[in-house]
Each structure stands twice: as structure tokens, then as C-alpha cells.
Amino acid sequence: MSKRDFVSLVAKPLAIIFAIVIALPAVVVTVYIITRKEKTAELLVDSKHKINFTVYWGLDMYQRVSLLMDKSTVAKAEEEVFKRPYYAGGPLFLDTSVDVYYLALNFGVYKINPKNNSINNVCFVEKEIIDRLSYVGYFGLRDYHRTHDDVAFMPAGHELPRGFQEGDISGTINGRCG
Numbered sequence: 001m002s003k004r005d006f007v008s009l010v011a012k013p014l015a016i017i018f019a020i021v022i023a024l025p026a027v028v029v030t031v032y033i034i035t036r037k038e039k040t041a042e043l044l045v046d047s048k049h050k051i052n053f054t055v056y057w058g059l060d061m062y063q064r065v066s067l068l069m070d071k072s073t074v075a076k077a078e079e080e081v082f083k084r085p086y087y088a089g090g091p092l093f094l095d096t097s098v099d100v101y102y103l104a105l106n107f108g109v110y111k112i113n114p115k116n117n118s119i120n121n122v123c124f125v126e127k128e129i130i131d132r133l134s135y136v137g138y139f140g141l142r143d144y145h146r147t148h149d150d151v152a153f154m155p156a157g158h159e160l161p162r163g164f165q166e167g168d169i170s171g172t173i174n175g176r177c178g
Helices: 003-035 169-173
Strands: 037-044 049-057 061-069 072-080 089-095 100-105 108-113 118-122 133-144 148-155
Touching: 037 133, 049 089, 049 100, 049 148, 061 100, 061 108, 061 118, 072 118, 100 133
Parallel strands: 037 148
Antiparallel strands: 037 049, 049 061, 061 072, 089 100, 089 133, 100 108, 108 118, 133 148
């Protein structure tokens, strides 16, 4: 086998296989990592617990709510956001009688229970619970100075989020599972 035959029969196909198997996935992963952004806002619940709301996007977009205890994640829930980044976030409510939080996101309400270290997705909240809820604030994206997106927690008393009206907690919470 001559040197020319070796190059045409072995080296070129190996180079093509290397490019397809190794280089192309490496380029895709690199582009994904470079374009990915992640922003987090947190709310201190008590001396041990924090609720973190994170939005991350790049080639896709997700929002995640996490319950942290002493800086360790003890529960989390995540959902995809189909229109980036405009429909991320939602209002946060508190049932003060049992210290349970309810975060209304795109595909349901996330019941956040610091005492049980749990987050559960629910599609419907009973009227007797809704009557006890108070509006705490809003987790969502906020554009500061139109230069970059950031995630923030806007406490009650600031502007109300899109689609939410004071006194209409039932309409805001129920009907989110689709």
C-alpha cells in the first residue's frame, strides 16, 4: 500500500469520522455554554430556609424554584418556558396559618412547605386555603436599563404582575395546569 493509498483509504475517512463524532458535538456544547444565561433571586423564609427562583436560558429556557436549608437544596421543581424570557415568573402567596407558600407559575402552582422541606406541583387550591392566602410578592424577570435581563423578587406593594389583580387570588392560582 502506497502512502497515497493510505491517505485516501484510511486517513481521510478517519478525519471525517473524528470531525463528526468529536468536533461537531464539542462545538454544539461550546455554543450552548457560551449562550446560556442563569439568574437567581432569593427570598429568606426563616432563619434556616430560603426560596430561590432561577431562570436560565440559552437555546431553551427553564424556570426553577428551589427550597434551600442551610445553603443546601432540599427540594426543587422546574418547568420549561416556551416564550423566552417574557413569561417567566409568577406571584408568591403565603398561607400564614401553616406557613406554606404558593408560587403560581405557567403550569400550575408550586406548594412550598419549609417545615416538610418539600415542593409539590398542584393544579387546584381549595377555596378555604385561597381565603387564607396573602400576596407576598412576585418572582420574575426584570430588565434593568435595557442592557441585560435579571431575576428579581418584587415584594408586595410594588407594581402588580401582568395578569394578576388584587383580590382575584382564585383566578390567579387556579386554572394554571393545561
